[in-house]
Amino acid sequence: MRRIATEEAFSIPEVAAELNRISKSGQQSLDMRLVRDVYGDNPPRQYTLDGLLDWDERIRVMDECGVDMHVLSLTAPGVQMFDAPTATALAATANDALVVEIAKNPTRFAGLASFAPQDPEGAAKEIERAITQLKLHGLVVNSHTHNEWYDQAKYFSIFEAAEALDAAIYIHPRAPRWDMAGGFDTFGMENALWGYGVEVSTHCLRLIFSGLFDRFPKLKIVIGHMGEGIPFWLWRLDYMHKNSALKSGVAPKLELTPSEYFKRNFWITTSGQENPLALQYSIDMLGADRVMWAIDYPYQPTAPAVQFMDDAPLDEETKALVYGENAARVFHLA
Ligand code: 1DF
Ligand code: MN
Numbered sequence: 233m234r235r236i237a238t239e240e241a242f243s244i245p246e247v248a249a250e251l252n253r254i255s256k257s258g259q260q261s262l263d264m265r266l267v268r269d270v271y272g273d274n275p276p277r278q279y280t281l282d283g284l285l286d287w288d289e290r291i292r293v294m295d296e297c298g299v300d301m302h303v304l305s306l307t308a309p310g311v312q313m314f315d316a317p318t319a320t321a322l323a324a325t326a327n328d329a330l331v332v333e334i335a336k337n338p339t340r341f342a343g344l345a346s347f348a349p350q351d352p353e354g355a356a357k358e359i360e361r362a363i364t365q366l367k368l369h370g371l372v373v374n375s376h377t378h379n380e381w382y383d384q385a386k387y388f389s390i391f392e393a394a395e396a397l398d399a400a401i402y403i404h405p406r407a408p409r410w411d412m413a414g415g416f417d418t419f420g421m422e423n424a425l426w427g428y429g430v431e432v433s434t435h436c437l438r439l440i441f442s443g444l445f446d447r448f449p450k451l452k453i454v455i456g457h458m459g460e461g462i463p464f465w466l467w468r469l470d471y472m473h474k475n476s477a478l479k480s481g482v483a484p485k486l487e488l489t490p491s492e493y494f495k496r497n498f499w500i501t502t503s504g505q506e507n508p509l510a511l512q513y514s515i516d517m518l519g520a521d522r523v524m525w526a527i528d529y530p531y532q533p534t535a536p537a538v539q540f541m542d543d544a545p546l547d548e549e550t551k552a553l554v555y556g557e558n559a560a561r562v563f564h565l566a
């Protein structure tokens with residue numbers, strides 16, 4: 233059974249250097265604590281940066297734990313805290329560097345391309361280049377960019393390109409938009425503890441409620457952390473969308489129900505949610521072809537993530553889908 237991990241983070245020195253500059257800027261963002269801790273001067277989480285940059289250590293851990301492949305993505309917040317020209321240039325640099333690493337280990341690595349939503353037309357061009365020329369396997373974006381979500385028409389060029397190229401977009405978390413900061417800026421709640429999931433789930437629901445998937449019905453979205461809570465909410469989303477949002481006229485009429493979009497346009501991964509009951513529920517709710525294994529290297533340890541799937545009480549056919557076959561299909565892996 234192939235073990236293909238689908239939310240595996242890397243960085244490159246050029247992006248780390250730019251994030252070091254951001255760490256000393258006055259930018260107001262809930263991601264600043266992470267940026268200072270990982271990319272600042274003498275950072276307390278130097279070990280995280282080492283893990284993101286060290287390709288030999290990555291392969292060593294994969295070998296040690298029996299992981300066949302990492303589907304790699306430039307780690308959050310990607311290029312999304314930079315100005316438009318810097319972000320556009322560094323997305324291309326990161327994609328080129330990713331291709332070099334894949335070429336060194338083509339059976340062990342696949343990759344999702346970065347792009348800069350700060351310049352939606354430029355992003356569409358980079359998406360086209362990354363998929364058709366670089367042969368990358370999908371796309372990654374770390375939720376909002378400069379506090380904007382992508383249900384606005386100016387971002388349609390990104391989704392148009394992704395849909396046309398059948399490139400799945402992994403919407404990875406970053407900390408919530410600055411205008412949501414109040415509820416998240418204490419107790420360490422802005423990041424993986426809670427804020428990441430709230431940011432991505434809210435963003436995805438806006439994409440659904442705005443009608444984005446009527447405009448782009450073949451768009452493929454992947455989200456981590458067992459669906460960022462959304463699978464548990466599907467009944468209530470359908471009920472309240474119909475009986476509250478639509479009835480009051482504040483939401484546009486849609487062709488499908490919220491849960492129908494979620495089951496048609498979304499795939500979820502197990503990153504950082506190693507709970508067998510949540511896994512079984514998600515498979516029952518969405519189907520065995522909709523759930524993919526992920527580790528979240530280097531933020532989560534590899535051995536327990538492998539143990540979690542090895543021990544998962546699934547039949548062999550279902551386990552093979554979740555462990556690798558779904559990823560191979562969604563990300564067009566050889
Ligand atoms: C953390 C977690 C950082 C995840 C991540 O990227 C990340 C963390 C900056 O715990 O600091 O991707 N995660 O997906 O859960
Ligand atoms: Mn992650």
